[in-house]
Amino acid sequence: MSEHRIDLTVNGHRHSARVEARTGLGEFLRDTLGYTGTHLACEHGVCGACTVLVDGVAMRSCLMLAVQADGAELTTVEGLAAPDGTLHPVQQALKDNFGLQCGFCTPGVAMTLAAVTRDHEGPGLEEALTKAMSGHLCRCTGYQGIRRAIRQLAGASA
Amino acid sequence: MKPAPFDYVRPSSVEEACRVLAEAGGGATVIAGGQTLMPLLALRMSQPFVLVDINGIAALKGVTRVEGGIRVGPATRQADALRDATLARHLPVFVTALGHVGHYQTRNRGTVGGSIALGEPAAEMPATAVALGARVEIASVRGTRTVPADEFYLGPYMTVLEPDELVTGVVYPDWPDGHLVLFREVAQRPGDFALVGLVGALVLEGGTVSRAGIGWFGMGPTPIRARQVEAALVGTALDRIDPQTMARLAIADTAPFDDHHASAEYRRTVGARIFARALAETLDLRSAA
Numbered sequence: 026m027s028e029h030r031i032d033l034t035v036n037g038h039r040h041s042a043r044v045e046a047r048t049g050l051g052e053f054l055r056d057t058l059g060y061t062g063t064h065l066a067c068e069h070g071v072c073g074a075c076t077v078l079v080d081g082v083a084m085r086s087c088l089m090l091a092v093q094a095d096g097a098e099l100t101t102v103e104g105l106a107a108p109d110g111t112l113h114p115v116q117q118a119l120k121d122n123f124g125l126q127c128g129f130c131t132p133g134v135a136m137t138l139a140a141v142t143r144d145h146e147g148p149g150l151e152e153a154l155t156k157a158m159s160g161h162l163c164r165c166t167g168y169q170g171i172r173r174a175i176r177q178l179a180g181a182s183a
Numbered sequence: 184m185k186p187a188p189f190d191y192v193r194p195s196s197v198e199e200a201c202r203v204l205a206e207a208g209g210g211a212t213v214i215a216g217g218q219t220l221m222p223l224l225a226l227r228m229s230q231p232f233v234l235v236d237i238n239g240i241a242a243l244k245g246v247t248r249v250e251g252g253i254r255v256g257p258a259t260r261q262a263d264a265l266r267d268a269t270l271a272r273h274l275p276v277f278v279t280a281l282g283h284v285g286h287y288q289t290r291n292r293g294t295v296g297g298s299i300a301l302g303e304p305a306a307e308m309p310a311t312a313v314a315l316g317a318r319v320e321i322a323s324v325r326g327t328r329t330v331p332a333d334e335f336y337l338g339p340y341m342t343v344l345e346p347d348e349l350v351t352g353v354v355y356p357d358w359p360d361g362h363l364v365l366f367r368e369v370a371q372r373p374g375d376f377a378l379v380g381l382v383g384a385l386v387l388e389g390g391t392v393s394r395a396g397i398g399w400f401g402m403g404p405t406p407i408r409a410r411q412v413e414a415a416l417v418g419t420a421l422d423r424i425d426p427q428t429m430a431r432l433a434i435a436d437t438a439p440f441d442d443h444h445a446s447a448e449y450r451r452t453v454g455a456r457i458f459a460r461a462l463a464e465t466l467d468l469r470s471a472a
């Protein structure tokens with residue numbers, strides 16, 4: 026059972042730690058570094074709650090080992106809002122449209138919507154955001170609030 | 184922590200990876216995107232002593248044109264292959280199928296080779312490799328070998344790969360630019376594994392089908408090449424193709440099973456239906472199902 030020293034950046038802050046090889050990235054973020062905004066539910070890659078950005082790319086943190094994030098720059102939901110507390114447009118849209126109820130799925134949803142909004146070029150943002158939502162389960166909202174938030178985001182950038 | 188303890192190594196070359204696999208004497212497992220393996224580790228259905236992470240091996244990534252075909256490195260991320268200009272231009276059928284593998288988030292990490300090596304019978308990539316006549320390149324300390332995709336799969340999650348072997352490339356033979364894409368799948372939700380699906384490429388010359396490569400997924404213990412319908416289509420003029428007859432031939436090669444999602448009968452019925460529709464639409468035939 027190997028142990029590894031890893032160095033990584035989370036939301037602009039540098040961290041170093043020793044991890045057992047089998048430590049998942051999601052549990053490392055939560056239990057070792059205290060970024061509890063990243064939620065773990067299924068831990069099997071199905072629900073999407075654990076989605077974070079690894080070097081800017083949205084991935085499921087339960088399907089990566091912490092050791093695989095050595096050298097990476099991570100963004101979690103704690104890193105979305107501006108330093109002065111101004112919400113990220115995705116957070117604002119979810120808030121404005123009741124895109125969350127219990128909030129358990131929300132950190133993952135927000136990371137996906139933020140990444141797709143950032144990367145999308147040209148028309149079709151609403152469709153791209155809606156398609157990317159297939160990777161998330163929400164047990165509360167029935168998705169309609171999230172769809173309204175998506176429309177707000179797509180409208181804002183149109 | 185859910186997985187059982189293991190050692191983790193991240194080799195930087197194919198040689199090094201093969202050496203680690205050989206030294207582990209069957210106790211090592213390769214991790215590529217981890218989108219299937221991580222859940223298996225968490226469930227302890229997989230309990231390797233050594234996990235060999237191939238994400239640091241540059242030689243296993245990327246898409247290149249080779250003599251007579253296109254080579255896809257196994258560690259190429261699905262999302263990167265989806266954006267690849269060579270594949271978009273010369274192998275659109277591959278790109279169409281890949282777009283149905285999982286979700287945006289899993290394609291950002293999952294690899295083409297991981298899906299090929301896994302051998303899930305309902306997966307799109309193995310069936311695409313079989314349909315197009317791809318060859319799987321394999322390496323170990325004992326040497327290299329190349330296996331045609333339709334001989335690579337032995338059963339559900341079972342392939343000809345030995346425990347010390349690594350997939351190092353998947354080579355798709357050239358299909359003429361402008362080949363027609365045949366693709367249809369039925370899944371319970373977008374991004375789910377298909378209940379039934381088909382993928383293929385057709386080439387037309389002067390109103391006649393001159394080449395066909397067609398494969399099924401979710402229609403048996405392995406991906407299945409629909410050889411009977413391929414033979415019937417090749418050399419046949421468009422105005423003589425009856426989608427229903429072809430659909431019956433297409434499912435003749437399949438061996439679907441009952442599971443808690445669907446019965447074998449459902450798969451056969453739906454398979455024939457989607458085949459007839461996909462064929463009629465792709466060839467622009469009038470008598471759609």
Ligand SMILES: Cc1cc2nc3c(=O)[nH]c(=O)nc-3n(C[C@@H](O)[C@H](O)[C@H](O)COP(=O)(O)OP(=O)(O)OC[C@H]3O[C@@H](n4cnc5c(N)ncnc54)[C@H](O)[C@@H]3O)c2cc1C
Nearest residue numbers: 070215216217218219220285293294297298300306350375
């Ligand atoms: C929610 C969800 C939905 C999904 N839906 C689909 C779907 O609709 N269709 C679909 O096809 N897949 C689907 N998948 C699985 C897909 O995302 C995986 O990417 C794929 O099955 C495995 O690729 P990977 O790179 O993640 O491989 P890994 O999980 O890392 O490995 C898979 C297996 O292949 C072996 N392996 C990997 N690379 C090599 C290599 N180069 N040489 C030898 N052995 C190797 C590993 O040892 C392991 O046994 C889904 C996954 C999730 C989590």
Ligand code: FES
Nearest residue numbers: 066068072073087
């Ligand atoms: S906790 Fe990662 S997908 Fe559910």
Ligand code: FES
Nearest residue numbers: 126128163164165
């Ligand atoms: S808001 Fe409760 S699960 Fe989505």
